[in-house]
Amino acid sequence: MKLTRRNFLSWAGISAVGAVGCDIFGKDGEELRLQSPVMQPEDLVKGRDNWYATLCRQCPSSEGVLIRVMEGRAKKVQGNPNYPVNWGKQSARCDSGLQALYHPERISGPMRRSGARGSGQFAPITWEQGLDTLSAELSARGDGLLLITEPMRAHPALISSRFADAFGGRHLGFEPLDQTTYRAAVKSVYGQDLLPDFDLSHANFLLSFGADFLSTWVSPTRWSVGYGNFRHSEGRTERGTHVQVEPRFSMTAANADKWVPIKPGIEGYLALSLAHVIISENLQAASADVNALTSGQGLAALDNFSPEQVGPILDLPEAMLKGHSPADWIRELARDFAGHTPALAIGGDSAAAHSNGRFNLEAIYALNYLVGSVGEIGGIQMNPGSPISDLPASSAVGTLADWTSAAGDIRDGRTRMLMVHTADPVYGLPASAGFGDALNRDDLFIVSFSPFMDETTAMADLVLPDRIYLEDWGSDIPEPAPGYQVLGIQQPVVNPLSDLDPRSFCDILLSTAQELGHDGDLPWDSLQAALRETSDALFALNRGSVKATSAGEFWNNLLRQGGWWDERETGPTPSTPNGLYNQIASRAAQPSYSGEGLYLMPFSHNTLLDGRNTHLPWAQAAPDPLTTIAWQSWVEMNQRRMEEMGLREGDIVQVQASQGSITAPVYPNPAMRPDVVGIPLGQGRRNGPEYATAGDERESSNVLSILAASQVEGTGALAWASNRVQISATGQSMRLVKFEGEFTSREIGNQIDNNPAEEIIKTTSPGEHH
């Protein structure tokens, strides 16, 4: 039949009628059936949510959170409004904790290495086999045990360190950018073993050196809440003024009234020069004991730090000085600082990570004595110890010196067994420290308790996956605490999904110690039992935030509230140390560097931090607050410097340090000292879940790996800001994944022709309050 218009329409009509007919007459079986499932579905009809208080473990500050649980599944993380560390706020890192819980690539059960060490080949085994192997190896090699964990406090720290001690081994906490130098400065300036809190809410002037305290440094959520009050709060008469002194334009610098792009490593000199001005112009607080601080020498103790001597070495850009001499600029800053009490000087991050980091921090924190801020409202608050005497309130973290010697112990056969929990020293230590290489030995037995594959776990002989914190018990004494005693409690809010079979790390330690007869100091059957014992001890103290008439009620209320705290149990007020300034001045030293070229400033990524959250897609996808880049590494460079080198955004450059090189795309930033490059931590994993390892080495690089293993003088910590690097084009280019679109960053306001970093310095100078 010929295909005509008429025929076509006839056929179409017949087809349509046929289709309707077939549908009408055809009996759709599924539709006409009602199924009685075999098992009663849970009562899902009207969802009721439960909120459980627990602790977040996505970053070291361990914020108090409430978890919304529906139908046995955790759905939402929210800050616990009662918890005195974060007052109901939470960071983006807390939110992404749910993705750790439901991660498709969690290690589902115990495994044993089936290929060569480091090959990442594992075969599943039963828990019985896994625990038997662990016990057997501990019996044979326990005296040569090194237990490496994330920085731990309270019960997990107590159990881990007693476990290592019971076998004659050693427990060390690990984090790539540790606070050892900061700790040492707090010890020598304030005589305290615990990190202090900053009362930003009541401060009027904040002088911060290097510390990215609004993004990643120590306790950012807590201080962000305080910072909000610092700028605007009820009863505040003037808006607090914030001056941020650091070579790189961090998220905290972006929030400051004034950013001072100082030459790297000179922070301590500026701090001492400010002290010189304060003493010489008699600007110190009435309570400040200059005589004691300088051992009776007065200004003479700071002879070498007059503004005239220090000014030129700060290398401040002309545009910022506005025609004044650097010495005058220092004087002006000192007058503003001392004239707007309560004033607070804090320092950390890169200021602490030069070879002279300890000197820098001591000089910075000593300023608080001069403005009378130590132990005062709006100043630095010291913290009391633990309410229960043997619970550690501070995390014992290994320094680079410790890790170097640990690597030596492994090579010499003194350390024959490694147990690693949620720490990744193979990734986080500079390759030049030799720790990763040392693990590649046949006579070493490595057990990893990580719920996810990572660089260290890939080297393990035995993998015994831990529960995620939302499935497990725990506790924490926050550091810094809010100026009074706090014990946070972590409780399991959900059970692991049915296809997962993890076991609690602390419970394994307790049961293994018992099995091998090493339970003298570890009398508990489980971590929960240990927590319950502490709860009973707190009940017996009869003080603090949890009210109850019986120990059982106390335990319930403790869990419901998310912890215990006692606002009346505050920290000590240190007395002014004698000769503090003489001691600091004697330590003054210029920073030393490895390599040539631009100063390398590695920095903690806002959500990935030091790489611990790289496997979480939300943390990867959250744009960096300043560059808006997501999912990859980048090299932040001064825009004009890039133009001079003929580089454009997305050009892949080689970053050559003394100990190796990495590649990454370059990002132009007008707010960057021309002699500094910034590279975020976090990427560059080669073993682990796909979200962490998907990027190739052009776009996903681990900047930690190329750092020189140089130490901060006097503390042994890794001097991670003491590297200089050469930048060269590779000829390749890629498009950066970023939120801000295709527009090049450029300044708003008047063109300033000098240092381009100056172009976005805010116009508000200290003292001019708006």
Place this chain on the structure above:
Amino acid sequence: MLPLALVGLLVTAIVGFILVVLAISWFSNPPFGLGNAPPQPIAFPHTVHAGLPAEGGVGIQCEFCHRNVTKGAAATVPAVENCLFCHNQINSENVVAETSVDLAEVQRVVDRFNDNNPIDWERVHRLPDHVRFVHEAHIRFLTQGESREVTLPIGDEQPMRLPLPVGESCSVCHGNVAGMTEVQPQTGQSLKMGTCVDCHKTNNVATDCTICHK
């Protein structure tokens, strides 16, 4: 070109076919096979389960098995597990006395549970996909509020006094299911749109299209 007679025949056939389809759609409730009780995979006698003890049943309330009926849109059929609440004991292994219960059928339920095999019941009442019917709202109307006398244009259209106990409210639309060995739609009740609209009008309930139509 087709001959004119053939075209005429074709048009007649098509129109006739459409009329047949429409007639079936209208008179069946809803299309095909649902006017009478379809055979069920297991002979479940509502008389024994829901019938009053005086009438030889055990008097289980409707909402004990149809758990969602007072809570949401669908009444839902129970999980096999629910049957085992009783039939874990009342089965051919345990019942040794003379009984009128068909223990072979009971055993089929127990087997389904043990074999982890769900039961696919045949629907007796079905509304088209474009209709939204919420059991919960209708049961609320029949079982709550002030005492009042109504005559609903469904079933036997006798005056009745509301509110009713929940158990009796089901039979307003479904008839005396407790007296049916095999469940049938209530005699003379079509579950067509007219029934819904009549009843809504009688009770001053909105009759906007979107009240019922998705």
